[in-house]
Amino acid sequence: MDTPQKSVTQIGTPVSKLKVEDSPVFNYICSLSPIKTLKSIPITQTLSSLNFTSPPSVFTSPHAVSHKESRFRSQKDGSVSKEVASIGEEGNEEALVENSEPAQSHKNDCNTPRVSNDVRDNGCCEDGGKDLQKMLDNVKKKSETPDWETLIAATTELIYGSPRESEAFSCLLKRTSNSEVMPTSKPVSNTDVGNNESESVDALSILHRGVRRRCLDFEIPGNNQQTMGESSSSCVVPSIGLHLNAIAISSKDKDVANEYSFSGNTKVGLQSSTAPLLQSPHDIVRENETGKDAGQIIEEVPKSSALVELTPISPKKKRRKSEQSGEGGSSCKRCNCKKSKCLKLYCECFAAGVYCIEPCSCIDCFNKPIHEDVVLATRKQIESRNPLAFAPKVIRNSDSIIEVGEDASKTPASARHKRGCNCKKSNCLKKYCECYQGGVGCSINCRCEGCKNAFGRKDGSLFEQDEENETSGKSGTMKTQQNVELFNPAAQPSTPMPIRQPLAQLPISSNNRLLPPQSHFHHGAIGSSSSGIYNIRKPDMSLMSHSRIETITEDIDDMSENLIHSPIANINSLSPNSKRVSLPHLDSSESSPWRRNGGRNLIRSFPTFPSLTPHH
DNA sequence: GAGTTTGAAACT
């Protein structure tokens, strides 16, 4: 285990590394960052080596960034990482293309070192192989390690091009500069950050960093001031994506999610962010299961190879555990794809923008860091077909928060399924229904038949409970609708707060993945975080944060959604000064089903991979 | 644990 990550990081690292140090970007960052670069921190091996490195891949393609983030998940096996590294250095595509050996399907090959095999499999795959090869070719073109400036330029484009996840990329950028260029920086930054606790650094700090980072990327013009802190922080926060993933995943387990997100103590610093990354959400979950809190995890990561610790139990076992753990236990549900190679939206992991990891029971999985190029290419392809394919399906409106008299924090604002469901037999009462799964009511957008969605019916009635009261009065419904109309002229029936209560009571299975935080994050998130955001941002930040944003186009709305899901975004908006931001009600979800629910929809909300295509 | 049902995603 000495170097699993290390190897990973090495992917393409050598060249980039050298360049990085000399690169203007690096210098710039250094100048910005108050944090002094420490040289030689032994720890390097652990985290730094981890996944942060490999600037090349990162810069190679924006996607790479995402990969890295997600990468954490999968890098448990050193051999794998080695493979990856070798591939990265030598060129994946070639391997992929060349291979024609019979495909070997291995389950959970996440750990299997046989990258080549996988690749080959891919190549052999009937039709899929062709596509993959094409994608690979494309990727290959891109993957040639560019020089930094070029990369940067490209990066910028990418950033702006992909609204949603550009942050991740930028993050990588910074991260790269810090972590890779300055290996020590990670720990250091971490430490530094921790020191700054006086500044109210807590788990949130991570988020802040993310925000800051974003700011750096996008706000440079306006907010240079935040610079140092921000820059550093931004650098520090290596992977928003990870956080998101982690959160998203962890969110599946409400307890876990909570712990992860917020339990983190002040110590949570750079590392914290990294820790998750390294460990991968699942790992995090595990950690939590063991009783460690986020902070602990973070701290430990650097010291001991997180990877090692994380090492696992048998995949199946885990899966079972997660699946069966249901309510009580943390559930880190993974995919079980058999034919899609985890390269289609069928795959929860892929759809969520994260790599498959050990807990997955997938077969012939290509959604692994090893195949990052393929993954990116595929993602891109899908996005080209449907730019919003990876966008969260459930849109929540911040507006309702206010409306809801109760606990705004707990109550997800009005929400709706973006496209609406198409249920015919489930009556929108089972998780087959995306709306139901997402914990939102059906809307006019839904084409469902016999809708009885407990979160809100297509026709406007809210709950089944309401049904009971239907006769007496549709006050609840009325409220809801009022809210909807009020806030959403478009008038899609959304699930208002009232739902909240019911939700808690709803028989949502433990598997629910709803992310309660969404709503929380949502608040004000729009402004900064969303990738598209920068676009929006200039126009009117205040506006963005304003609840009535909905008036803005759907697209924006969607983007906001994405943002919403991003804790970082939220933080950002909330605390421009980057001072302590009270995480709104993150914990609120504890009791609410939202918390635990991580349904596909939600998961998708936290795309790890930087979006390849600009969302509008 | 295996088989069935379901509806989204993908394909034509």
Add this chain to the structure above:
DNA sequence: CAGTTTCAAACTC
């Protein structure tokens, strides 16, 4: 754009 097929999750037994 509509219809069909494929797919994997959700569900049932």
